[in-house]
Amino acid sequence: MEHALVIGGTRFIGRHLVEELRDHDYEVTLFNRGNHENPFADADGVDRVQGDRTDDGDLVDAAAVDPDAVFDCVAYYPRDVRQATTVFDDVDAYVYISSGSAYEREDLPKREASTPIHSCTAEQAVSDADETYGPRKAEGDRIVFEAAEDGVNAMSVRPPIVYGPHDYTERLDYWIDRVHRFDRIVVPGDGTNVWHRVYVEDVASGMRVVAEEGDPGEAYNVGDQRMVTLRGMVELIDKSLAAVDSDHDPGVEIVTAGPRELAAADIAMDDFILYRDPPHMLSTEKVARLGWESTPLSTAMERSVADHLDSDRTGREHGPDRADEERVLGVLDTL
Template sequence: MTDTALVVGGTRFIGRHAVDDLLDHGYDVAIFNRGNHENPFAEDDRVTHVEGDRTDDTALKAAKLSVEPDVVVDCVAYHPADVEAAVEIFADVDAYVYISSGAAYSREEIPKREGETPLCDCTPEQAESDSSESYGPRKAEGDRIVFDAAMDGVNAMSVRPCIVYGPDDYTERLDYWIDRVETSDRVVVPGDGMNVWHRAYVKDVASALRVVAERGTPGEAYNVGDRRLVTLEEMVDLIAEAADTTVEVVHAGERELAAADLSADDFVLYRDYPHVLDTNKLADLGWDSTPLDEAMAASVDDHRDSDRDGSEWDPGRDAEESVLEILDTL
């Protein structure tokens, strides 16, 4: 008998790839969302669409009754109340998998490990907030709800991705760097280029969700990220290789950036203190990540097929040109 998976969300980024992965592994799949975004599975008779607002408990219960899922993947639980409702409504499914985040960790340490690195606290005000500052605390509180539900017999688990990239990435963070590599001979990289912000290829996050649903332990959290990490400069080199081009990486220190009214934080995917997640616990379930050159090639191809350019993250090419002029005089 074929298992049925319900993906809460399922049309944009992680959810879209989760649906593809589940289909590839023989699941019947239904998606539940408000229908506010284009449905890439509208013409796919293998995917059922149930329309509704996940913050409406009645609609979520109706989706559960109509789909009768064995597995639930929750891509859009952004507030603790969402998770509270889900673990109650889906208390009898074989697996409920909540997408948390590496931002749930409160301590800066290398690497961040499940069950060892402390999670963020979450105040009542943060629990109801939509601010970026409350994102980590909200995800951490969702984790705690999952853990408590498992103690009550719910087969609930958590997956914590680091920063996610790959095809269909509407955040356009990586698109900024791909666009720079494809349109410039020289690319400014802040600092010495050795900055490390752990990233996760979206298809690997999707497979992690399925693997945890199939083999994970209720009440446990699993980090997910590329098994091989690269620095910011190495990421630019990977993009150039995938794009079949060459660029000169130019390092710019704090003083040179400030002269052009820039700072290192103006460059997306830069992070001063390294953010690294231990992924061994997930790997022990039989999961593995995609080779980086393959993941980047797919990301570049998708960028070229899209209209995304990452311009919202652009610190300003004129300002970068000023930095390059300053560095050329040194």
């Protein structure tokens, strides 16, 4: 494969995907509306076609660049996937970003071949509500599988929570900001909560590897091959801050708090971003058999922390106010 069309490509996962493809000697064409700054505007080997992927005519126009592989980073509705697998039915690979949220059953771990995925009603298929995200992604997977049965070289990649440089969601930024600014922070529960995460560069490399080595009609989980608890993630952030910021003194004190203690400040457990009950874990054995592997956690977190420090992101809207957190700390100090 020599020429890749990336639907999206300027913000988070797509931005890293373009860099991954360039590093592996692909010529790349971006297809997007141009609503966000293009970091590759002056880059050699990267062209751009402006258009709306929900417009059938624009998508057909994008196909005129004759790509070998198509990477779909912004297919949020089943109709998006159906359009793309119809328009790009003759490419060597069409790779759709699905999600670990597509899984319906809380298996540990969730496996592509055995864990059921959500059903999706007609109403859910067109809804933008958060609770329909998993069903919509699952329906996109089914469309990929159906397209493959009709001879389209279509595959999907299922990441859990994605983190890393240029993450506009600011989910990890909340915790980096807390550890950077305070020497004592609250972690909900007992700190053993597990919500599988994946470093963004590994999603990008996973998409490329699946395009090159994957089988049509298959889904592939991508996630950190070594997972950490919520407490472990905070400790890793602390160590990473010390590694990239000479002014940071490691040794943050993690104070765990359950529902009763949090209620003193009218805080719920899931008010803290990246807390999830029950735990969420994906098996990555299938994609690893294609030759893919994840970045060491220390490297991934140091890069994420360095990017946070260079940005103006704080993520503070993703968790309790510091004043409320201090109220909880005060309650715990009296116990």
